[in-house]
Amino acid sequence: MAANPVLKGGLRLLNAFASSGLAERYGVEEQARELVERAARLGVDLLARGGDRGASEPSAPKRRFDLTPTESQELLRTTMRRFALEVLREAADDADVALGPPAEVLEMAGELGLVELAIPEAHGGAGEERSPVTTALLAEELGYGDMALGAALLAPVSVAHLALDHGTDDQRRDLLARLRAEPFVAASAALLEPRPLFDPRRPSTRARRLGDVYRLRGEKSLVILAERARFFLVSAKLGKETRLFVVERDRPGVSVRPEPTMGLRGAGLGRLELSDVEVPAGALLGEADGFDHQRVVDLGRLAWSALAVGQGRAVLDYVKTYCNDRVAFGEPITNRQSVAFMIADIAIELEGMRLLGWRAAARAERGDPFTREAHLCAVQSAAYAMKIGTDGVQLLGGSGYIREHPVERWYRHLRAAGVMEGGLSL
Amino acid sequence: MIDLEIPKKLRPIAELASAVAAGYFRPISRKYDRAEHTYPKELDLLQAAFAGLSNTDRLGGAGAAATAGSKDAARAPGEVVNGGNMSTVLGITELAWGDVGLLLTMPGQGLGNAAIAAVANEEQRARFGGKWAAMAITEPEAGSDSAAIRTTARLDGEHWVLNGEKIYVTCGERADLIVVWASIAPDRGRAAIKSFVVERGAPGMQLLRLDKKMGIRASDTAVIAFDDCRIPRANLLGSEEIASATKGFAGVMKTFDNTRPMVAAMAIGVARAALERLRELLAKADLAPRYGGAIHAGAHAEVELVRMEAELEAARLITLKAAWMADNRVPNSLEASMSKAKAARVGNAITLRAVELAGALGYGEDELLEKWARDSKILDIFEGTQQIQMLVVARRLLGKRSSELR
Ligand SMILES: Cc1cc2nc3c(=O)[nH]c(=O)nc-3n(C[C@H](O)[C@H](O)[C@H](O)COP(=O)(O)OP(=O)(O)OC[C@H]3O[C@@H](n4cnc5c(N)ncnc54)[C@H](O)[C@@H]3O)c2cc1C
Numbered sequence: 033m034a035a036n037p038v039l040k041g042g043l044r045l046l047n048a049f050a051s052s053g054l055a056e057r058y059g060v061e062e063q064a065r066e067l068v069e070r071a072a073r074l075g076v077d078l079l080a081r082g083g084d085r086g087a088s089e090p091s092a093p094k095r096r097f098d099l100t101p102t103e104s105q106e107l108l109r110t111t112m113r114r115f116a117l118e119v120l121r122e123a124a125d126d127a128d129v130a131l132g133p134p135a136e137v138l139e140m141a142g143e144l145g146l147v148e149l150a151i152p153e154a155h156g157g158a159g160e161e162r163s164p165v166t167t168a169l170l171a172e173e174l175g176y177g178d179m180a181l182g183a184a185l186l187a188p189v190s191v192a193h194l195a196l197d198h199g200t201d202d203q204r205r206d207l208l209a210r211l212r213a214e215p216f217v218a219a220s221a222a223l224l225e226p227r228p229l230f231d232p233r234r235p236s237t238r239a240r241r242l243g244d245v246y247r248l249r250g251e252k253s254l255v256i257l258a259e260r261a262r263f264f265l266v267s268a269k270l271g272k273e274t275r276l277f278v279v280e281r282d283r284p285g286v287s288v289r290p291e292p293t294m295g296l297r298g299a300g301l302g303r304l305e306l307s308d309v310e311v312p313a314g315a316l317l318g319e320a321d322g323f324d325h326q327r328v329v330d331l332g333r334l335a336w337s338a339l340a341v342g343q344g345r346a347v348l349d350y351v352k353t354y355c356n357d358r359v360a361f362g363e364p365i366t367n368r369q370s371v372a373f374m375i376a377d378i379a380i381e382l383e384g385m386r387l388l389g390w391r392a393a394a395r396a397e398r399g400d401p402f403t404r405e406a407h408l409c410a411v412q413s414a415a416y417a418m419k420i421g422t423d424g425v426q427l428l429g430g431s432g433y434i435r436e437h438p439v440e441r442w443y444r445h446l447r448a449a450g451v452m453e454g455g456l457s458l
Numbered sequence: 459m460i461d462l463e464i465p466k467k468l469r470p471i472a473e474l475a476s477a478v479a480a481g482y483f484r485p486i487s488r489k490y491d492r493a494e495h496t497y498p499k500e501l502d503l504l505q506a507a508f509a510g511l512s513n514t515d516r517l518g519g520a521g522a523a524a525t526a527g528s529k530d531a532a533r534a535p536g537e538v539v540n541g542g543n544m545s546t547v548l549g550i551t552e553l554a555w556g557d558v559g560l561l562l563t564m565p566g567q568g569l570g571n572a573a574i575a576a577v578a579n580e581e582q583r584a585r586f587g588g589k590w591a592a593m594a595i596t597e598p599e600a601g602s603d604s605a606a607i608r609t610t611a612r613l614d615g616e617h618w619v620l621n622g623e624k625i626y627v628t629c630g631e632r633a634d635l636i637v638v639w640a641s642i643a644p645d646r647g648r649a650a651i652k653s654f655v656v657e658r659g660a661p662g663m664q665l666l667r668l669d670k671k672m673g674i675r676a677s678d679t680a681v682i683a684f685d686d687c688r689i690p691r692a693n694l695l696g697s698e699e700i701a702s703a704t705k706g707f708a709g710v711m712k713t714f715d716n717t718r719p720m721v722a723a724m725a726i727g728v729a730r731a732a733l734e735r736l737r738e739l740l741a742k743a744d745l746a747p748r749y750g751g752a753i754h755a756g757a758h759a760e761v762e763l764v765r766m767e768a769e770l771e772a773a774r775l776i777t778l779k780a781a782w783m784a785d786n787r788v789p790n791s792l793e794a795s796m797s798k799a800k801a802a803r804v805g806n807a808i809t810l811r812a813v814e815l816a817g818a819l820g821y822g823e824d825e826l827l828e829k830w831a832r833d834s835k836i837l838d839i840f841e842g843t844q845q846i847q848m849l850v851v852a853r854r855l856l857g858k859r860s861s862e863l864r
Pocket residue numbers: 369569592593594595596600601602603625626627628629671679836839840841842843844845846849864
């Protein structure tokens with residue numbers, strides 16, 4: 033019996049974590065070992081039962097309302113939570129200052145197999161079927177660490193997803209091979225343009241077919257890892273359609289410059305300018321027709337929302353501890369309703385955002401239409417991610433405004449909800 | 459495996475409830491809004507039609523969910539269940555879409571039924587089964603602070619003797635039974651608070667008056683006095699022991715874990731009604747919600763429609779989660795309160811905003827929008843106000859006792 037690929041991936045991740053020296057460095061060897069043991073036991077269990085139930089249900093499983101992650105998803109979640117806390121949380125401030133992630137964080141993520149896991153076994157990776165739900169869980173954990181670094185790590189994962197979802201066989205093979213060539217290969221999708229009320233379905237960037245090549249002209253904004261990326265997937269209007277094009281960083285006419293922002297600075301955001309860039313005909317992602325650009329938009333929204341849910345959860349955890357410890361007027365400030373209720377509201381709205389995202393992701397995974405659900409998720413996340421960010425700072429008072437506390441950074445990150453489009457894909 | 463769609467097997471019950479709501483409730487909705495205190499006799503026929511259904515197939519009365527928890531013969535270990543709590547939430551949502559007031563006065567489906575189902579023993583279940591039970595906790599001097607009630611119950615031989623006054627008793631005039639909260643030892647605090655089943659017509663029980671209300675006028679709201687009211691000793695629900703302060707009271711409070719998601723479901727139903735109607739009215743002005751494009755672009759009313767839809771969907775999913783947890787025996791006090799807090803405030807906000815956006819049409823009685831905006835307000839008050847839900851949520855999140863976070 034073949035081992036469940038996700039489980040295998042999860043084990044791989046754990047092993048990598050345990051052996052990378054990260055565990056040692058952060059003094060958590062003991063916990064790491066326990067995790068690996070737990071995973072191994074789980075593996076034996078699952079194999080004895082014929083694999084992961086969630087993954088190997090009969091072809092037309094009875095659908096139920098269910099909020100239980102599969103065991104392998106749970107394992108992934110636990111591992112990534114640890115990585116988020118011990119690596120991303122620690123590196124976040126430096127990345128914020130440096131306007132980009134430290135190379136070693138990217139390498140660690142590569143060693144953990146983030147991209148590998150995104151690629152199903154059938155396509156040479158270590159992952160299971162393409163699963164937006166699993167990615168939602170992953171993104172939430174990364175966001176729990178730091179939304180900016182989470183976005184940076186998800187960028188090539190998202191490119192892999194886009195290649196898998198939309199690429200021709202050749203493109204899939206080629207793009208996935210490139211993403212796997214080194215531990216961490218930076219690549220990024222670019223949809224957003226610098227305009228208010230930008231509609232990702234109607235970019236100003238244009239592509240024209242000229243014999244054997246396409247010529248692209250336009251400008252993309254807040255592109256993740258812009259300066260490091262080897263290549264981009266750029267959205268452009270081609271006739272009446274909106275399509276993605278593979279654009280190499282070193283093509284003549286491609287220029288990139290840093291685009292410093294309020295938050296998400298650790299994601300290495302940049303402006304991408306395309307002045308009459310010529311790309312070969314094969315750079316058009318997907319077949320001549322039948323390209324589902326809306327799916328690109330929708331899965332992008334869900335990825336951003338999942339990251340924001342994770343970051344919001346970080347706020348919730350932080351203010352719970354801080355406010356319970358903080359004493360004013362002779363008692364913990366959480367004894368006051370206006371403080372306690374603000375925290376309760378964070379928890380309630382976070383739950384709403386998370387469930388909206390899960391529902392849309394599960395629909396995407398099952399092949400149900402999910403544009404409306406993704407839209408609702410984006411709308412809710414735009415409203416409440418920011419509210420959580422601003423309340424998080426408020427709850428710390430003056431300290432919330434001082435950079436020593438991460439809520440200052442999270443406030444700036446969370447304003448990205450409702451701003452970012454594309455760049456990621458669940 | 460994560461999936462948030464309603465399973466096929468629960469669809470028939472929701473469809474049935476939806477048919478009742480559209481075909482039965484809506485046509486008489488305005489009539490009983492105007493004829494306050496007149497019993498909607500049409501409901502008797504409805505009750506007869508559904509009398510044969512088993513508890514879990516009920517249309518969403520309070521009785522259904524609480525008993526669902528005690529039945530699990532068909533359940534394999536480790537298997538995820540979508541059961542009575544979820545079907546109740548779905549049924550209630552549909553019926554509330556029809557009319558919240560009528561739903562609240564459906565015979566046999568009172569809040570007291572939920573309490574009986576949750577704590578009654580076998581003998582009591584047999585004796586009170588099939589009867590319609592109201593719930594009387596609130597008093598003139600004790601509402602949110604339900605531990606402060608003053609009604610007393612004194613044991614006299616094989617009878618309890620009740621004294622006190624209850625207000626705002628939903629179905630207080632119409633129900634067969636009233637579940638009354640009273641203290642058996644006023645000096646012993648909340649641990650001594652017990653619930654008692656009083657049958658209508660019990661000696662010493664008197665209906666003082668019916669209140670006139672802003673909304674849910676089809677539902678009667680009674681003031682009831684107990685003056686040396688004698689009931690059989692066996693009508694006490696639960697144990698006669700005065701347990702530790704937390705344990706006994708926690709028992710009676712447990713009912714709320716089941717009923718709060720139901721009230722949340724009502725809010726979701728009435729808000730959906732308002733949102734759907736608003737959308738129809740705006741469509742005549744060529745305004746429609748649009749999905750997939752820029753989330754901030756479009757006419758203000760269009761963006762508002764989508765924003766309200768997102769809020770409603772968030773509330774709906776949190777409520778389903780609370781019901782799903784109950785079905786699967788996962789303690790859900792936190793989520794039950796979250797669902798009510800979120801759904802009730804969203805429900806009220808949406809119905810009020812719908813009136814505003816529909817303009818004069820929304821404010822006038824030709825449409826039901828103004829009625830829904832009146833009906834929805836109660837849902838943020840009874841079964842624990844917004845603030846009380848927030849207290850529950852905050853205390854749980856922060857690990858606070860009620861003496862610390864008051
Ligand atoms: C139509 C209707 C039907 C009803 N049906 C029933 C029924 O069937 N059975 C029954 O027993 N009761 C019923 N009630 C009563 C209802 O449950 C109470 O009205 C409700 O619990 C609030 O109590 P109160 O009215 O005493 O308000 P109060 O407790 O006086 O509250 C007033 C305000 O203060 C706030 N408040 C109170 N305590 C706190 C606190 N600690 N922190 C912050 N804010 C606080 C409340 O949220 C509220 O906003 C019904 C009421 C109505 C109007």
